[in-house]
Amino acid sequence: MSAVVQGWTIVTQTRQQVAPNHMQGVFLATCGERWMVGRQYDGKKGTTGFSKDGEWWHARYFDGDTGTDNMLAALDAYPDAAMKAAVWDRMFHQDATESVCRFLAGGEEDGRPKLSAGWKQTEVLSGVPVTSSTIPMPFHEAKYELLWFIIWSTRLSAKVHLTKGVTMSRHEAVTLVRQATGPIRFEMGYNTYWLAQEEDSTNAL
Structure with missing residues (x-):
């Protein structure tokens, strides 16, 4: 099950060590039709990047006319946030898109046909x-x-x-x-x- 912070469901996130015992991270989240690209707090190894109250460092919000447009805009902005946090790699956009598609598809449902x-x-x-x-x-x-x-x-x-x-x-x-x-x-x-x-x-x- 996806984690929820401050009412936002985290669809995918990356947190990596970018210097000795120093972590940075980003996450992509949704709440209804709104989407967000968030930057986690910098921290030491073992920290989650969120405060004890589930807060993050800063974020960009996408809340236009449709959830799909918001999702696509957030997906496009996510690699840039990862670059700034030094956690980007060449497969980042594709991997994030895969996570979004799996989230949108939902889980296994009993009794459904193979298609x-x-x-x-x-x-x-x-x-x-x-x-x-x-x-x-x-x-x-x-x-x-x-x-x-x-x-x-x-x-x-x-x-x-x-x-x-x-x-x-x-x-x-x-x-x-x-x-x-x-x-x-x-x-x-x-x-x-x-x-x-x-x-x-x-x-x-």
Whole structure:
């Protein structure tokens, strides 16, 4: 279960020794539709980076129109905070995104079907359409994979801003996946996405 500080659920955090017996750290947290990038207090090895009351050093808050926009903005700001705290590495952004997708997908649910997750270019003017899909897997894992496609793999290539009002927005897509209880299929930007049962997965392509 994720830790909660001052009402904020910590989705991911990094705390490392940056000098002999000296620790620095950052964390990414959410509260409802709001997201935050926080800087922990500097401290000695063994400290958590939070005060006894759960306070942190300072933070940037993201509370715009949609939770998805806030989440994406926080994800983009998180590596910069890590660089300033000297805890960044080249996989930092990708690892943080993975943590966010797993948080949004939720935990395992009994009685849910195994599904495959996938996406493809909806329209291709020439050549072979780009597509990617998984094998059937536990429900929450399939949701994670689909969220990964939406938030990481196709964040730029889907060109959602060019189809505003025509297809789902990214926020609507993320919300649909989070609330899904079975197979789904939808268009977002220039791509089609799905969660499909095994017998339907070949038809999804």
